[in-house]
Amino acid sequence: MLKKRTTGQDVADLANVSRTTVSLVLNDVKGANIPLSTREKVRDAAKKLNYIPNATAQALATQRAQAIGLVMTRSPHHIASDNFLPQILGGLLGVVREHKFRLLIETVEEERQERAYLELAQAKHIDGMILLTPRIDDKGFQKLEEVGVPAVLMGKLPDSNLYSVDVDNCSAARQAIEQLIKMGHSKIACIANAPASYSASPERVLGYQNALAEAGIPFNKKLLRYADFSPQSGFDSMQSLLSSGEEFSAVFVASDNVAMGAKAALREAGLSIPDDISMIGFDDIPWAAYADPPLTTVRLPAQEMASEACLLLLELMKGNTPEKRNLVLDTELIVRKSCRKQ
Amino acid sequence: MLKKRTTGQDVADLANVSRTTVSLVLNDVKGANIPLSTREKVRDAAKKLNYIPNATAQALATQRAQAIGLVMTRSPHHIASDNFLPQILGGLLGVVREHKFRLLIETVEEERQERAYLELAQAKHIDGMILLTPRIDDKGFQKLEEVGVPAVLMGKLPDSNLYSVDVDNCSAARQAIEQLIKMGHSKIACIANAPASYSASPERVLGYQNALAEAGIPFNKKLLRYADFSPQSGFDSMQSLLSSGEEFSAVFVASDNVAMGAKAALREAGLSIPDDISMIGFDDIPWAAYADPPLTTVRLPAQEMASEACLLLLELMKGNTPEKRNLVLDTELIVRKSCRKQ
DNA sequence: GCGCTTTAGTAACACGTGTTACCAGTTTAG
């Protein structure tokens, strides 16, 4: 019942050559001079038997899995509510597929990061990894550098020498705030996208603070909240802001996904955008363009970041060591209709 | 510079035993009687050398990759705008991680489906696969059944004997329409989630038609549009409906993601929900709860579907053949504020 | 003391491929 797999040996038998020859022909190995007649014999046999090489055996023999891993330090629950992930997957898959690689999704529990990364890399199921939303206090990265596993960070860590692809979160945020200030706002609240332990979060907050400082507006700690990726956390943060009694005419929400919730909280409080409160988001997820009103936001070139990270990783895996360790892509402030002059 | 991997042999040498013993100890093989003293010697050596078994070699030896594949017949571009994917990934990752499996993401180009599935399975990089958003005209599935690769469909195909996990799209849609009818609507438009070649699409349309029929409302083909997963396609579909001149007081949009665009089109036309038009969506993506007004929609238990599909697949890979081939999970109509009595 | 069972462990093979070193036969150069 269970048909046996056809192996390279079967092809060799049918073509009356050795298994070596089969391998040489099918892999188009240079320097091996094998006449056309033999090549065709082998190719015909392979086609006839529907030969598909065993990727595992290839991986073992060549010492490369032809696969890269997308590694996240997030719980499955958080992943489920991340509107941002599809764009990254799309960007990765495009490049990965083009280069005949495979993509593995890996999650790492927070408790055992140190060992986890090494296991991933040394188990050799993947040749390199792309690290998503790293936490500043992640202990595993050092080990990663020591061992020399090809890895590219999406984001940036202060004390790390890993290759990375990122945007200038700080200046992107500052640009957004400058826009608000230019429109006459001075009481500007801020909801960070994630806890401060995720690197992008404090950077965006810093941009917010820098813009205020530059305009001579004192930073009011009571207007700052930290959300946790989810819309619900945005909802809660906004409610907290509203009930704090602090006045503000605009809010910078450092994640569109979080902004979804913040927006709902405003509505529930009877406040309208942009008439009562102006809002600027971050990321430009598809929703932003279709929101009511369409959300002014900082476009983060997610798909391009993912592609670039992937290309960089492929170079590293080839053994090359590109000059620029830290690629910084441009953001763009997409002005829609969620802000008005004060 | 490049430190050599530590293999099982290294552990064996350090512990002064054979490689076989190392394997027996570390895998806790039953029936092998090895005294505690030796076991500890081996474990100590392994720990000292930081031994991490080579997963590829294990896969080759055991003939199982300990990995499953999530296979999509979609272009990377479409994937990037799919708000639905994170929930599925979340559901899969939870189960996959718990069972010490890995998850591979694969996309299959439409042109060469037939061979693609086989390559995936026979290359043995994965032990089984979960098939997402299959198209009715997909030729590859038959082969898949013939070869007997463990596979679970998310969705349902009429002529297929594959195991599947799905919801009753037809009755879920009917339930939604019945709600609208109950509220007094009789001119009800419908925007399908995807082209009719994706199985869920015609099923939902059928539910729509059935509900109409049951209430004695004639089906008006001019009130039906087919979108294409994306918000933009929803926007276009709604504009097409509005400019058709046909009257309608409610619309059933068979995908929240598409509804996002449809909603924007209504707004642009100066129509408000629910005052001018009532709307019911499908899927209950996170956005639905935070929309303005919160969207009444059919909750599709995406995460649970993914988990169940994964569990089913794991059973199949163990060699078991569960009784129920087609698992149907319950949907629930989540009533929010996007509908009003006519 | 003799056969039998248990204990502790290993040698050897399997998994399916990539790759190097080599060989036999033929052509070419001098």
Next chain:
DNA sequence: CTAAACTGGTAACACGTGTTACTAAAGCGC
């Protein structure tokens, strides 16, 4: 005519693990 070079191909090893069949020694009953 002989040595060198090329042609066409293969045997043999490597990759790192799981697993079966087997051995050698020790314990045990009688």
